[in-house]
Amino acid sequence: MKPRSSARGGGEPRKRLRNAALLALMLCSLVALSVIRARFSPIASAGGEPLKLNADESKLVVTTKQAVVNTESGDDAADESSSASSSSSSSSSSGAAAAEEEEDAPARPGGGDGGKQAVCHETSRRSDTCEAAGDVRVVGSSQIVYADAVGREWKTKPYCRKHDAFALSHVKEWTLRPLPPGGDGGPRCTTNSTATAFVLSTGGFTGNPFHDYTDVLIPAFITAHRFAGEVQFLVSSYKPWWMNKYIQIFQRMSRYEVLDIDADAADEVRCYRRAVVGPEFHRELGVDPSKTPSGYSVLDFRSMLRGAFGLDRATATPSGDRWDIRRRPRLLIISRRAARGRAFTNERAMADMAASLGFDVRVGEPDASTDTSKFARLVNSCDVMVGVHGAGLTNMVFLPAGAVLVQVVPYGKLEWLARNTFAEPSAAMELHYLEYAVQLDETTLSEQYPPDHPVLRDPMAIHKQGWEALKTTYLDKQNVRPHLGRLKNTFLQALKLLPHDKETMN
Structure with a gap:
């Protein structure tokens, strides 16, 4: 019997043969895989060049001649097919879709249809403005504007008080x-x-000077100024008496006739290259230069007014003529009738006191029948204008730069109202602003209510009842009698703000 060691030694050659065969099979498999990869693996770009995959710790970049996808920066792919894996393909596809949606989005908010540009947008909480260029046809009798740039139908009321249902009911x-x-x-x-x-x-609240300027005239200037006169005003809800009052302003903004567009015949169709429906609103009695195409401001509006009404004074500097009465600072008291509320009950005494300080005093009461040109020239000749909070103070737009506006604020915690309407706009108009707050013993309300009444003791309780209660109580029923001593200090403060000197005033 042979020893077992001899039997194990005889099997070694067969084992080596099996290993060699297995190794040869693996090599053949690798060669076959290489051939298959060479045939099918390269992913070509549209230009026929293979993509190159470059990776580092922070980002994956897929490059072709046309596109770069950077997962760190979030840039989109230009070609959805240039992905190196299913996950990157999905990411690229969604990114390209987002880019396509962004490219097709309208330049202004509002949306559009059929690839058309959206034409209506909200310029502020107070106003919507619609614009269309190209083939524009206006049918005034039915208040319709047809335009080939419009993707769908839009409706709007072209007046800057869209949050006020009562005002818009007249538009x-x-x-x-x-x-x-x-x-x-x-x-x-x-x-x-x-x-x-x-x-x-x-329409709306026109006829009240504050609303004339805040809701219509200044927004019209904001919108029309960029057209440099090449704009025609098509006025809806046209009021002939109102347009006559302000026609010089519209003629300054446009080289064309102002039209009562609602009065067009049914078959009248006016065609233009561009249309704007609805003026832009920025702020009360103001213009935001950052929102205008060339940075124009309310100072440009005031300059336009001086040209429209032939106003002489751009600044509150004294006349060079020593015999000219305007070498003395002129003070204008804005008067109101007692029946309207917020009237001065001691107006004559106020004028006498102001004259004793060296002022050349004038008293004016603007109303709907006032000649705007004439009153604008009076205001422009003045250096100080004083009045109780109300529409008459809107005439501040005619004051020369450096003049002083004194707003007398009625009793009733109305400082917020005074600030929003006249205090804040005055700074942008380059006017000095002073405020005189009426005290309890200076209001006629103290004669109408007992001392412990909420109207006198707790004005905020009246405020909480809403605007109508506030207006009726503190604006319509109240007249004022400023203390001459306190008011004198305010007038002296105004004098210090003016460029007039003591020699001029003597």
Whole structure:
């Protein structure tokens, strides 16, 4: 019998043979895989070059001649097919879709249809403005603007008080409607103009000077100024007496006739290259230069007013003529009738006191029948204007720069109202501002109510009842009698703010 060691030694050659065969099989498999990879593996770009995958610790970059995807910066791929894996393909696809949506989005908020640019946008809480360029056709009798740039129908009321339902109840609604392709199905033009059509309304609260300027005139300037006169005002809810009052302002802003657009015949179709429906609003009696195309401001509006009404004084500097009475600072008291409320009950004494300080005193009572040009010249000749909070103080727009506005604030915690309406706008107009707050013993309310009444003791309780209660109590029923001593100190403070010197005043 052979020893077992001899049997194990005889199997070694067969074992080595099996290992060699296994190794050869593995090599053949590798060669086959290489051939398959060479045939199918390269992923070509649109230009035929293979993609290169470069990785580092912070980002994955997929490069072709056309695109770069950087997962760190979030840049989008230009070609969805240039992904190196299913996950990167999904990311690239969603990124490209987002980029496409962003590219197609309208320049202004509001949305659009059929690839058309959205034309209506909210310029503030107070106003919506719609714009369209191209083939624009205005049918005034039905308050419709057809435009080929409009993707869908829009409706708006072109007046800057859209949050006020009562005001808008007096404003006609306008519709912007898509023009059929090629314009064949639209109304045929009866007149053509190269100007921009500008639709606005003189409905709402017009007739009150504060609203005239805040809701219509200043917004009209903001919107029309960029067209440098190449704009035609199409006025809806037209009031002839109101337009006559301010026609010089519109003529300064436009080279074209102002139209009562609602009065057009049913078959009248006015065609333009561009239309704006609804003015832009920025702030009370003001212009925000950061929102205007070239940075124009309320100072430009005031300059336009001086040109419109032929006002001489840009600044509150004294006349160079020693015999001219205007070498003395002139003070204007804005008067109100007692029946309207917020009247001075000691107006004559106030004028005498101001004259004793060296002022040349004038008293004026502007109302709906006042000649605007004439009153604007009076205000512009003055250095100080004083009045109780009310629409009459809107005439501050005519004061020369460096003049002083004194607002007398009625009793009733109305400082917030005074601040929003006249105090804040005065700074942008380069006017000095002073405030005189009426005390309890200076108001006629103390004669109408017992001492312990909430109207006198707790004005905020009245405020909580709403605007109508506040207005009726503290604006309509109240007249004031300022203490001459206190008011004198305010007038002396105004004198110190003026460029006049003692020699001039003597």
